[in-house]
Amino acid sequence: MNEIALRGLTPGVLGILVRRGADFAAAEDALQEALVEAVRAWPADPPQDPKAWLITVAWRKFLDATRADAARRRREDLVDEEPSPGPAPGVDDTLQLYFLCAHPSLTPSSAVALTLRAVGGLTTRQIASAYLVPEATMAQRISRAKRTVSGVRFDQPGDVATVLRVLYLVFNEGYSGDVDLAAEAIRLTRQLAATIxxxxxxxxxxxxxxxxxxxxxxxxxxxxxxxxxxxxxxxxxxxxxxxxxxxxxxxxxxxxxxxxxxxxxxxxxxxxxxxxxxxDWAQIVEWYDELARLTDSPVVRLNRAVAVGEADGPQAGLAALAALDGSLPRHTAVAAYLRERAGDLATAARLYAEAALRAPNLAERDHLTRQAARLNTRRGR
Structure with missing residues (x-):
């Protein structure tokens, strides 16, 4: 079984451990140990039922950790008898895990990290590499998130909108380190779509x-x-x-x-x-109108101004842009583009240069700087 297929078993196994009485943090730690053991043992001796194998091994890891911790002896009544090995239960707790990892008490960055760890099955090192932060920093973030949600019961209703926002945040991180987060977000969203x-x-x-x-x-x-x-x-x-x-x-x-x-x-x-x-820019404007009605988002209205400029001409786009707050991200870049379309190259070049100074990343800054240089060269000719 390859790594992606193995990670796909993660939410179902974790959910079963939690329903058996393990708190979320301890269950997730035990599952990570079981996954490491699977990577080591399965190539030579693959199990007939991988999910059942992970449940059995993770539960034993949980028992070992619990019995070794004197502070948790009050929980021994939960673990006196180990459930007998057998086929994995049919109950799927994937959806509840998504809700748990997107809990409103978590910050967006913590929710993303916990989703990648608990639902995605990524290691702390992989998540840290993807977000270009030290592994110790990511470990602390995940530990705090697990402590936050450890007392949350699985029978509480979840918010699909929050889960989707977390998955979209993962997708928009794209690719860095050795994990393709865009592909991982698609995999997790497919998994969610199969569940609900x-x-x-x-x-x-x-x-x-x-x-x-x-x-x-x-x-x-x-x-x-x-x-x-x-x-x-x-x-x-x-x-x-x-x-x-x-x-x-x-x-x-x-x-x-x-x-x-x-x-x-x-x-x-x-x-x-x-x-x-x-x-078909006219249809795109209509869809932006629907999107603005649904979200009332100034960023949506900014993108709509670009579409209006394409559908009805740059002056119409500039008129739509004039109604928006000039401090919006990318506002200056959009103004530069529409000014160029309108033939005002001097103003467009100046705005591209200003937008470059406000760009959120190096790639966008370089692009906007090139646009300004291109227009200045044209004007010089």
């Missing part, structure tokens, strides 16, 4: 697939960003696009529109266009 029938879960999965389909075309060989309009569309993954659109259509047919479905519809319109010039 909810149109917004399907909407988020469709959105991830449609964005991920363009991944290979997003950067040039030198690592610089390639804007959507300039991307080589032959490098887009048409299989992922077709899958994403199929999932989206099924979700929209349920007539329970949510923000992820609306975002996925916008991504699908971009993916459907054979060229940038054939993009």
């Amino acid at each position: 029938e909810h149109p917004e879960v399907s909407g988020l999965l469709a959105l991830m697939l449609l964005h991920h389909a363009r991944r290979a075309a997003r950067t040039a060989p030198d690592g610089s960003l390639v804007p959507l309009a300039d991307q080589d569309r032959t490098r887009w993954d048409r299989g992922l696009i077709a899958e994403g659109i199929g999932i989206l259509r099924a979700a929209l047919a349920r007539d329970r529109l949510g923000e992820y479905q609306a975002q996925a519809a916008i991504a699908a319109l971009h993916a459907d266009a054979p060229t940038a010039g054939e993009t």
Whole structure:
């Protein structure tokens, strides 16, 4: 069994340990030890029922740790008799684990780390590498998160919207270290979609697939960003696009529109266009109107201004932009783009340079700096 398949067993096993009486932190530690043991033992002697094997070994690890801790002797009544080995129970606690890891008492960063550890089955080292922080720092973050949720009962209702926000945060981290977080987020969202029938879960999965389909075309060989309009569309993954659109259509047919479905519809319109010039910007504006109604988000209205500029001309886009707060992230970059479209190259160059100074990462800063330099060169000619 490969590592990804092994990690896929994690939530079901962890849920069973917790239902047997282990607190969340102790159960998660025991499961991690069992996973290490599986990696060592399974290549030579693979079990017939991998999930049952993990449950048995993890429960024994939990018992060993509990009996060795004198402070926990009051819990011995929970562990006097070890359940007999056998087929893994059919109850699936995956959904409850998602809710637990996205508990409102956790910060977004802690919720993401705990989800990757408890539901995703990643090691602390892998998560730390993905987030470019020291392993000790990530270990402390995960330990605090586990302590926070240890007293939360599994019978409490969870919030799907919070779970989806956590998964989208994971997806947007992309790739760093030795873990592809975008691919991991897609795997976890597929897992969630198999556990619960909810149109917004399907909407988020469709959105991830449609964005991920363009991944290979997003950067040039030198690592610089390639804007959507300039991307080589032959490098887009048409299989992922077709899958994403199929999932989206099924979700929209349920007539329970949510923000992820609306975002996925916008991504699908971009993916459907054979060229940038054939993009159906009028429909995209309509979907941004729906998204703004659902979220009342100023960032959505900022993106809508770009779409209006494409559908109705740059002056219309600038008029939509003028109604928004100039301190919004990317506001200056959008203004620069629309000014360039309107032919005001001097103002556009100045705004690109200003936007570069406010860019959230090096890749975007370099891209905006290049845009400013390009316009200044054109003006010099």
